[in-house]
């Protein structure tokens with residue numbers, strides 16, 4: 355049960371629903387009618403409100419624009435098979451958000467504000483949740499430094515907001531990924547585990563180079579020697595080697611994915627052997643060559659499971675076994691999608707229904 359907080363609600367005079375072609379939704383292009391806002395002033399979160407979606411007015415000297423003190427989350431609401439909206443593990447996003455806040459020197463937001471704001475907003479804009487297979491309502495909570503101040507120091511004031519966006523499928527096809535051996539996303543002691551803008555900004559240039567070489571995504575490697583794999587652009591990486599589900603540990607340089615955690619929980623529950631441990635690039639190449647690498651996929655909110663079709667390393671592409679034979683990742687994908695849409699038993703209490 356989510357503890358509710360008082361939220362002042364001002365609804366729109368004119369819904370924009372008709373502007374969206376729900377049969378053909380682009381990712382990240384449409385925004386629902388309303389947004390949630392809370393302000394942090396004089397050391398307190400105040401003024402919880404839902405208002406019509408609108409642009410922000412901001413000083414050119416806003417600290418976020420220059421120094422990047424900002425964090426965000428991403429999760430989804432699904433149209434339930436019995437109607438209504440189902441949100442997948444929002445409490446995990448609230449907790450991760452606050453871990454990011456601590457690392458970025460920002461105030462934590464009470465979990466009940468995060469969750470009440472989110473559920474009230476989804477309830478109000480429930481008509482924006484698409485219902486074709488693969489579609490959902492993407493939810494974007496974020497917080498930014500609000501001080502009008504030029505100088506490197508934590509802001510005194512902040513704004514927390516949530517808006518939502520109807521989305522279609524993310525990766526329709528299995529992806530080709532490149533193992534990145536030059537650039538790094540995060541290093542030990544850095545901000546890799548925080549969901550903060552700088553991590554994504556740093557990834558743009560290497561990702562563009564990889565795209566120019568024909569890859570959909572990168573797999574980052576450790577910053578010291580490029581020996582061990584870390585994660586992909588917006589996904590954690592999972593492999594099935596010799597019937598064992600293997601994934602790198604959450605040791606501070608990768609994002610602690612909620613899909614990752616959900617998959618490991620399901621797999622352990624099914625009796626699958628799971629290993630959270632360092633995985634070297636050499637181990638992957640050897641497993642491909644000896645035929646023991648059975649499956650490889652990215653795990654994240656956007657695609658849930660994105661099958662990896664080929665891995666590029668130092669100019670050579672290694673093709674992986676066909677997706678049709680990938681028993682475990684196909685079973686995981688089906689089970690998670692069924693839980694998210696209310697078609698399978700919610701054994702772990704992951705679904706918040708609004």
Ligand SMILES: Cc1ncc(COP(=O)(O)O)c(C=O)c1O
Pocket residue numbers: 428585586587588589590608609610611612613614653654655656
């Ligand atoms: C860098 C990064 N890694 C992993 C993930 C997967 O996390 P989740 O499963 O919580 O979406 C994401 C997506 O949020 C991400 O941005």
